[in-house]
Amino acid sequence: MTQDSSNEKPWQAVRTEAVESLLVELGVIDSTRVDEIVHHYEDKVGPKGGARVVARAWVDPAFKQRLLADGLAACAELGLGGPETEKLHVVENTATVHNAVVCTLCSCYPWPILGIPPAWYKSSAYRSRMVREPRRLLTEMGLIIDPSVEIRVWDSVSEIRYLVLPERPAGSELMSVEQLADLVSRDAMIGVAKVSL
Amino acid sequence: MNGIHDMGGLHGFGLVDREEDEPVFHSYWESRVFCMTQVLDTQQVWNLDEHRHEIELMNAADYLTAGYYGRWLFAMERLLDRKAILKVHEVQRRVDELNVGAATLAPADGGPRGWPLPEEQKVRWGAWRHEMSVTPRFAVGDKVRVRNIHPEGHTRVTSYARGKIGVVDRVNGEAWVFPDTRAHCRGECLQSVYGVRLCATDLWGPQAEPNTWVFIDLSEDYLELT
Numbered sequence: 001m002t003q004d005s006s007n008e009k010p011w012q013a014v015r016t017e018a019v020e021s022l023l024v025e026l027g028v029i030d031s032t033r034v035d036e037i038v039h040h041y042e043d044k045v046g047p048k049g050g051a052r053v054v055a056r057a058w059v060d061p062a063f064k065q066r067l068l069a070d071g072l073a074a075c076a077e078l079g080l081g082g083p084e085t086e087k088l089h090v091v092e093n094t095a096t097v098h099n100a101v102v103c104t105l106c107s108c109y110p111w112p113i114l115g116i117p118p119a120w121y122k123s124s125a126y127r128s129r130m131v132r133e134p135r136r137l138l139t140e141m142g143l144i145i146d147p148s149v150e151i152r153v154w155d156s157v158s159e160i161r162y163l164v165l166p167e168r169p170a171g172s173e174l175m176s177v178e179q180l181a182d183l184v185s186r187d188a189m190i191g192v193a194k195v196s197l
Numbered sequence: 198m199n200g201i202h203d204m205g206g207l208h209g210f211g212l213v214d215r216e217e218d219e220p221v222f223h224s225y226w227e228s229r230v231f232c233m234t235q236v237l238d239t240q241q242v243w244n245l246d247e248h249r250h251e252i253e254l255m256n257a258a259d260y261l262t263a264g265y266y267g268r269w270l271f272a273m274e275r276l277l278d279r280k281a282i283l284k285v286h287e288v289q290r291r292v293d294e295l296n297v298g299a300a301t302l303a304p305a306d307g308g309p310r311g312w313p314l315p316e317e318q319k320v321r322w323g324a325w326r327h328e329m330s331v332t333p334r335f336a337v338g339d340k341v342r343v344r345n346i347h348p349e350g351h352t353r354v355t356s357y358a359r360g361k362i363g364v365v366d367r368v369n370g371e372a373w374v375f376p377d378t379r380a381h382c383r384g385e386c387l388q389s390v391y392g393v394r395l396c397a398t399d400l401w402g403p404q405a406e407p408n409t410w411v412f413i414d415l416s417e418d419y420l421e422l423t
Contacts, residue, residue, distance in 0.1 A: 012267050013226035018291035019274060020229055022283055022305055028312055029236045037232035042221045083235070086325045087369065089392075104205030104355055106249055107265065116231070118219050122265045125210040131357065132206045135406045141213060151409045155205065157353045158390045158414035159324035160369060 046115035047186035049080045050163060053113065054189065055180035057090075058168040068092060071163060075113055082112035085161045091154060092165040093191070098145050100138065100191030101154045101162040102130035110161035114186060121190065131155055141192050164191040171197050198349055199356060201257040206357040206401070227266040234269055241319035243276050246380035250351035251275050280318075281311035326387055329372035333389040334417055339365045341393060341420040343413075351380030354419040358411075361399050362423055366412060367392035375416050388417040 023029045053075055057064040067074035071088030075081055088110055091099040103109065104127050109117040120126055129137045134153050138145055145151060154162045166188040172180060187193035204210075222228035237243070251272035255263070263271060277283040287305050294302050311318075335341060345360040346352070353376045368391055375386035397409035 010224075010226070012230070012264070012270055013224065014292050014295050015274070015288065016226040016229050016233075016270060018288050018295055019270070019277075019283065020233060021302070022287060022291055023233070023277075026283065026305055026310070026312060028240070028282060029233060033236050034229060034232045037235050038222075038228045041232070042228070046221070083238075083322075086323060087371070089367070104357075105202055105353060106252070116221050118216070119223070119265070120213050120215045123210070123213060124204055124207075124261065125213045128204040128207040128210050129213070131411050132401055132404075133406055134409060137213065141215065147408060149408070151406070153409070153411045155355065155411060155413045157355060158369075158416070159373060160390065160392075160414050 041111075041116055045082070045112060047184075047189065048181070049075075049078075049112070050110075050114045050186070050189045051181040051184035052078055053080065053163070054165055054184045054195075055177045057165055058172075058180055059177050064165075067165070080113055084111045085113065087160045088113065088163060089154075089160055090163045090165050091152065093167045093194075095167075096148070097150050097152060098191065099152045099154065099162075099164045100130065100134055101156055101164060102127060103156045104128070104131055105157045108156045108161065110163055113161075113163055114189060118186065138192060141187075143193055164189050166191075166195045169195050169197050198253055198351065199347055200253045201260050202253045203356050205355050226270075230266045230270045230273065234273055237273065237277075238322060240314070241322065242280060242282065242314065244320045244322065244379055244382075245324065246351055246374075246376040247276065247320075247382070248272050249376075250380040253351065281309075282314075324374045326372040326374065326385065329387055331370065331372045331387050331389055333368050333370045333391075335365050335368065335389075335391055335420065335422070337365050337368055340423045341365055341391070342423050343393070343415060344419055344421055346419070348377060350377065352377045352419075354415060355413060357400060358393075358395060358413055358415075361395055363393040363395035363399070363413075365391050366394040369414070373416065375418060377416075377418070386418070390414050390416050391420060393420070 024031055057067050067090050071090040093099055107117055107122040131153055134151050135145055156162050183195050185193055188195045252268045255271050274285055274288055278285045290303060342362050343358045368389060370389050372387040373390045375388055378384050378386040392412050393415050395411045397405035
């Protein structure tokens with residue numbers, strides 16, 4: 001594919017317009033359906049869904065048990081689920097274990113639980129380095145893991161998806177489940193950050 | 198296939214650049230490519246592994262410069278072309294017209310077309326066949342070697358793990374589709390998928406970080422008992 005230098009738009013934008021217009025003319029796709037899916041990913045799903053799952057697990061030990069046993073079934077209790085995640089393993093961070101998720105082959109990610117992955121998750125740097133030098137990479141990303149803590153990197157190259165259950169921060173004991181969910185960042189659920197107050 | 202997409206362990210890609218308050222999509226075309234692909238998925242035009250493999254077939258230099266959604270665009274165009282639903286020359290003609298601001302746009306060619314899809318060509322989405330069962334060959338705690346294979350076609354066994362020994366940490370004993378055959382429309386070859394725990398030292402030798410483990414989900418056919 002070559003650069004279309006005669007147009008101000010990036011070449012991908014022009015090609016995309018060409019493909020979409022032809023597919024619509026041929027009756028293969030309906031642009032309204034595409035609009036609906038864009039709206040779904042821009043406004044309906046995202047890290048807030050995963051954050052609700054994490055906060056609930058922090059306050060409800062029975063839910064946490066169900067979540068660790070069958071991630072997708074527990075997420076479904078909170079109304080989360082959908083395409084591109086057929087099985088979800090939830091991996092728990094503790095005082096002695098830190099988990100982080102990557103997909104070295106493409107960029108597999110639990111879309112229905114966390115939404116679309118950020119650009120850095122899809123970057124060559126993250127995909128190449130996370131399995132080889134996670135401590136160094138996490139340090140660069142602002143997360144220092146004590147050498148005594150075991151690091152587990154999950155290279156999610158099959159159809160099983162991963163969600164990190166971060167540690168609940170000290171001092172959050174009196175917070176409501178909604179307040180707790182507000183603390184939980186997307187990066188903490190990938191395992192490249194911790195949750196703090 | 199041994200391609201640039203198989204990035205685990207490569208050097209030279211620099212720092213991970215994180216953007217504050219990143220939007221879901223950075224541009225309109227990215228959102229269209231991603232969501233058009235999802236619509237085509239539901240139309241049963243191609244299967245997931247065909248789509249991944251088409252991206253892998255991209256020229257390595259293009260793979261690195263096209264961006265994530267640029268790769269998806271490439272795969273969409275090529276798969277539509279392969280299946281005679283929309284030919285690349287038809288797209289190129291429309292691109293040329295758009296680039297010069299043509300007043301009228303030529304329609305797609307007349308003649309036979311692979312659309313609507315014949316019933317027998319519709320593919321089934323999803324990787325877990327709930328109605329089928331398989332018997333896992335390995336159990337938790339088994340010592341397994343990741344087979345040293347280098348198939349020319351699609352595979353999900355990462356090159357950095359090939360030939361290495363690990364321990365089965367989880368058995369996903371459901372009936373999972375085998376990507377290597379499905380990508381080439383050679384059957385689903387249902388089998389278990391295992392979470393295999395590998396020690397960083399076994400993967401990276403003296404350059405490994407201490408107290409570090411990598412877990413990879415691998416289809417049964419990628420593994421052998423030691």
